[in-house]
Amino acid sequence: MLPVNEAEALILNLVQPLDSQQDAEVVDLSSAAGRILATPVTSQLDFPHWDNSAMDGYAVRYADVQNCSAEQPAILEIVEEIPCGFEPQVTIQPGQAARILTGSMMPDGADTVVMQEVTKREGDRVVILTAPQPQAFVRHRAAFYQAGTPLLPAGIALNAPEIAVLAAAQCTELPVYRRPRVAILSTGDELVTPDQPLQPGKIVDSNQYALAAIVAQSGAIPLMMGIVRDEREALKEAIASAISTADIVLSTGGVSVGDYDYVEEILAQLGAEIHIRSVAVKPGKPLTVATFPQNRKMGSGAAENQLFINKPVLYFGIPGNPVSALVSFWRFVQPALRKLSGLSQGWEPIWVKARSLHDLRSDGKRESYLWGCLNLKDGDFEFQLAGGSHSSGNLINLANTNGLAVVPVGTTFIPAGEQVLVLKI
Template sequence: MLSVAQAEALILGLVQPFNPEQDSEALNVSGNVSGARGRILARPVTSTLNFPHWDNSAMDGYAVRFEDIQDCSPEHPVTLEIVEEIPAGYQPQRVIGKGQAARILTGSVMPSGADTVVMQENAQRVGNQVTLQIAPSPGAFVRRQGEFYTAGDPLLPAGLVLQAPEIAVLAAAQCAQVRVYRQPRVAILSTGNELVEIDQPLQPGQIVDSNQYALAALVAQTGALPQGLGRVPDDPASLKQAVAEAIASADVVLSSGGVSVGDYDYVEEILASLGGEIHIRAVAIKPGKPLTVATFSRQPETGTTLSIPPSSSPLLYFGLPGNPVSALVTCWRFVQPALRKLAGMPQSGWGPTFVTAKTRTRLSSDGKRESYLWGCLSLVNGQFEFDLVRGSHSSGNLINLAGTNGLAVLPIGKTQVQAGELVTVMLVGSP
């Protein structure tokens, strides 16, 4: 049985990130903001524009020549003639000469001849004249052309996730189309005769297949495309067919259930029969010990034709535990980082993210496996604090997982953390 760290390193080592040429597509940003959000740049972006596009004012005030006002003071004020008004969007028509100034607004183009802006709060205007008593520094409140960005330089790097700031930059730079990695396709299936759909009446012994919904939501949250393949009965032939179809249609396959040592746990045997190479069978994590990880070549031995773009990256198969909390914890801990690496994110973005928090409640574990206890993380006076949720911390108790945004981590050998002590917490939501 592998440790959590060993399993994480092995899984990430199996993932080959998408190829920026082979596994990318053109994305139109114009008119498709919702579709652009969350996508990952496959190529660096440059622009033909300078930022600012031209010298402009950072303040409402007066554009002047510094040499005209450098010696002004309350004792020796300087009065200048206002020769032009320059609102935003207006191209200046006058050259500012000796003893002259232009009224200018924030963002407006600096007129030729002027090199400094005086804030309007430091000026007194009477008619077409302005009197100054305080000399600013040379070049004050002038944003120079290309000061923020020079045309032709790298603007946004490959691997960057497009969110509101990046989309704003693309729009301002008139980059209407960019190259992004395609979204990983993730096939999701659940095994078990006891599973039913959300709207199906429950019979004795039956439960709703909540894993299908939870895993699809996590996959979508990671930026990948979930493909729900539904429920598969505990029948070797049916399961083998479903797994073969999943392998042929996805970049990653998630199955839940059937990976333990019960009489109806067939997943590992079926993976081997389909040509899969099994790398992990169990991990010393609680909850989530029975975890199967395998890889397949892009052309499975069944001879099924692939319905995904060709890729040099092997298909990754995760056989997750069937218990709902175990499935979610293993997905948070191992699957999401793998998906982020596959999708083209830089290593700094793979996650998961850990913080140190003060626990408000006593935490306990048997110390035999690395334990993940779910609860609520909050930021109080600049320090994270963690509250263990009430109720059973059974891997089958999905109910008290609602509202969870952090998992307190107790390493192997650690059986207790007292209230008020510090603990490592893995983020699974926003504190």
């Protein structure tokens, strides 16, 4: 069994991120939310586009007001009103001012804004009662961004702030990475779909739906390939089909040491290189990780030699127990999927330290994950253990949880009130 950190590092080193040329597509701005930018974006606009006022007040020449005070105010003639969206028509001359609003364009000749709170209006004149600082409340053209320079770097997720920047920069079409395709198949004669009658001894396949949901939430395209029976040829055909269409393949079940666990055998037949067979983690010990290199023939038979993999494929065989399947995804698959998607950073698991509200127990033999709720209270995180059994088959108490507390190898007990490392999910 590999230690968890070694398994994580090995998996992430196996990931080949999408190519910014071959795996890019252009989308319009309204469809760009959540996508990963494939190439840097520049704009032909300066930000601000022109000098403008950061305050309601009066645009003036600093030379006219630099020595004024309440005792010796400067009295200026108001020669123009400049509302937002209006281009000034007058050049400010000595002894003149323009009424200006926040965001309005500065008129020629003016270099400073006096806020209205230190002025007094008298008809077509304004009395300046306090001397401002030079260039006070003026936002200068290109102070935030200069046209032609990089605006946003490649490899970032386009969320609300980035979308706002792109809209303001009039970038209406964007190069983004295509969404990774993740094939999901469940193995086992005992499985039935949620819409089938549940006969004695059968189990509803929840993994297919749970993994499809979390794959979609991760920004990828889930390919639900259904249930595959415990038959070598059927499983081989299903895996071969998945490999030919997806960037990542997830199969649940069939990776332990049971009589019908054929996954590793079939992967070897199809030419995969198997890197991981088990990890010292609980739940989720049986974990098969394999790769199919790019431009490689898949299989050994004459017909199979006609099938080429034209892209690298990463294969995860994860346990069939529902909790084990999700924990394996959160801990190992999701970071790999994020890195594959083109993110330049931020694809690693997110860890926080939290005070446990309950005693945490483990047998100490493997790194153990206990699920529960992570909450922020008075600036510090608290972890509340989910009630009920923490069995890998108990999916029920996993609902409404958002964190996995870690009990390290060699530790059997962490008392309530102690700090614990928690994986945010």
